Amino acid sequence: MRIGRLPAKKARILAVRYLGAGIVILLFLFPVYWLFMISFKTPDEIYHVPPLWIPEQIQFSNYYVLFKDGDVLAILNSLIVAGVSSGIAIVLGTLCAYSLARYGTGGENLAMWIISQRMIPPIAVVFPIFLIYVHFGLVDGYFGLILLYTAFNLPYVIWMMRGYIVDVPLELEESALVDGLNRWEVIWKVVFPMVRPGLMATSVFTFVFAWNDFLFALVLTRTEVITFPVMLTHYFGGQSNFWAKIAAMSVLGTLPIFVAVSVMQRYLVRGISLGAVKG
């Protein structure tokens, strides 16, 4: 960009666009800034009229309280549940996707059935699942949530990974077979390295989906395995909301996924559009 040499008219247009960009950024990031800032405020500053836009000083007591009261266990629970379930979904889903992509197992029908599983509204399945879980004593435990999130994320993983595997040139696999590798070795040594970026991106998104889920966690947790979004709603009271805790907890629960998604920026569009837009 040679801004210095641009004709005056183009420079003016660019200036106007920067102004527009600034306004857009301001509108969309101000709420995040507000949340972030409340997490550093003292109670006096939070409940100040009129509201203060900048805290006197940055202090971490709101976070300290979360650690002292053990509320951060909810973050740990989310980490365990989302992490383990994404791991299982990725392994099982990628293997399944390989079969669909390379052998055409089940034809288009199976692939469509799998993606249609993702379209089912959670509210329609959560109630019968709750009844079944109560029957088997799975409510409020890690296993139940992990099983549910694995199943919930499998269609996404299969659908996305099928797309990434189809993109791998078939000649690579053929020549590996000619060289005497068997199918397992082809999958592990040829296909996996080729799809690694897609695999990483898909892992991040399955993790985020499980991490952000509220409805399943609300229904299936009680006191033991509370995840972070459910914990957040516990702070909402009729009259007084624990704003300090809401803000600090939200920041703790948002930073990890923001960092993870930022690293995967290149695959973001493909990931959130279910592979329809390759970005």
Next chain:
Amino acid sequence: MTVSVSLNGAEQRRPSRFGRMLEDRLPYLIVAPAILILLLVGLFPLIYSLIVSFQRITMTENDTSFVGLLNYAELFRDTRLWASLGHTAIITAIALPLELLVGFLMAQLFIDGMPGRQIFVALLVLPTVISPIVAGATWRLMFDVRFGPIGQILSFFAGEPVRILWTVNPAYVYPAIIICEVWQWAPFMFLLLLAALSNVDQSQLEAAEIDGASYLRVLRAIVLPAIAPVIAVACLIRGLDLVRIFDIIWALTEGGPGSMTETVSLYTYVQGFSQFETSYTAAISFLVIALLTLITTLVLKRMELTR
């Protein structure tokens, strides 16, 4: 697939019989675990739910005798259910086009080269990746009548104190929900449309520019047809999410005031988990599934036609 047949012929090493068997069945072996989990957690509850929906199980009674379509007949008399479907339709009908429009305008703003664009785009991802519960909580703090900045900003521009109970006043709850929803998901539309717009054929645009075509004409004749498939996919994904909207409303209004912002997901939740109307909830679930399937099929059909 013919490919796998020719691949199997290329075997050179002689694997053991067990190894050969494993390899012959490989396509099914590696599909099985995933499908089993999906059947167990996806299909089994649905079948169970279907059976329950023909029974008469409530919190107090465990009556498993079959009553036919009684629960489904009840659906038609349930005014609160139809009201909740109406609320869902209102939110979807306003938020979806608004998200699309705002996302499109944002994409237009950022489409041409602009130093620092990468950073802007990376920052704008933030609302979309945060948990909807966090989004709802954030806007609850923003909207607060005494300690939130929105009232303060409005007062500043109005020149007099503006006191709006955004999440309680019937006139403002829908705007509050829609502002929060659009704030979170317009960036989603933006990301998809930005990618789609970057793929529009540049030579066509340049030719149109040389011919002196107006902006609106270029938009209608070249840009929109090129990005139509992406718009369709984006609307389908967001539309399905909006129809089952739950989290944001739970965090912002909890369905209130009264049941004024109760969507069909919230109503189903209330019936199932506060009223414990087991059989009736199952019937509602199937109504929701039927409606969603209908909408999805219609949209997909339309997409096929326009392609």
